[in-house]
Amino acid sequence: MRPVLRLxxxxxxxxxxLWVSLARAITRKPDIAGGTPIRYAGAMSAILWAFVVVSAVEIPAVHLIIPWAPVRMAALALGIWGLLWMLGLLAAHHVYPHVLAPDYLRVRYLRRTELAVPLSALRAVRPDMRGYDESKSLHRTANGTIALPVGSSTNIRLELAAPHTFSTPQGDLTSSTIAFWADDPHTAIGAIKAAIVKQHSEA
Structure with a gap:
């Protein structure tokens, strides 16, 4: 019973x-307070937009095909919910980007998965393209890396000077290596390195 309740x-x-994300998108209030966004939505936007278009086409098509009014109304309600669900998922990829703040990097995926990485703890930042067999948004790999892939891939690797414990939806995870996806890894890496240098110069 407990696994069912957890699910x-x-x-x-x-x-x-998804509803909160859709509201943020409509009101143009992305969650980037205190920093510079690093986008990761590009890897999924085309796929999600394709689902949105298909869902939008299905709603009137099903409405015309089904002859029974109660079934037609139920299908219409389900179709509208599905369309809004897909729009909410698309919005979530845009309104919760990674955020580079003066003291830390918020590595994220959607609303609840976030790793707050202190810039002072970073030893190296480098490009590193890797694919993952599973579609999970948060991985703990065999070598101990915490990965937040988008589209089953990551392209930036953070190396910390020492293991750091992060609070995640899967519980506390400790690692000295973080991997994530950015739409423009070259620019993101440059910005992170510049933030590290600036922090050290102000220390």
Whole structure:
């Protein structure tokens, strides 16, 4: 029974996250307070937009095909919910980017997965393209790396001077290596390195 309840709670939280994300997108209030966004939505936007277009086409098509009014209304309601769900998922990829702040880097995926990496703890930042077999948004790899892939891939690797413990939806995870995806890894790496240099010069 408990696994079922956990699954229901997870689904409800995700549903709330999508509606909050859609509201942020409509009101143009991305969650980037205190820093510079590093986008990762590009890897998924085309796929999500394709689903949105298909869902939008299906709604009137199904409405015309089904002859029974009660079934037609149920299908219409389900179709509209599905369309809004996809729009919310698309919005979540845009309104919760990674954020580079003066003292730390917020490595994120959607609303609830976030690793606050202190810039003072970073030893190296480098490009590193890697693919992952599973579609999970948060991985703990065999070598101990914490990875937040987008589209089953990461392209930036952070190396910390010492292991650091992060609070995640999967519980506390400790690692000295973080991998994530950025749409423009070259620019992102340059910005992170510049932030590290600036922090050291002000220390």
């Amino acid at each position: 229901v709670r997870r689904f409800c939280r995700f549903e709330v996250d």
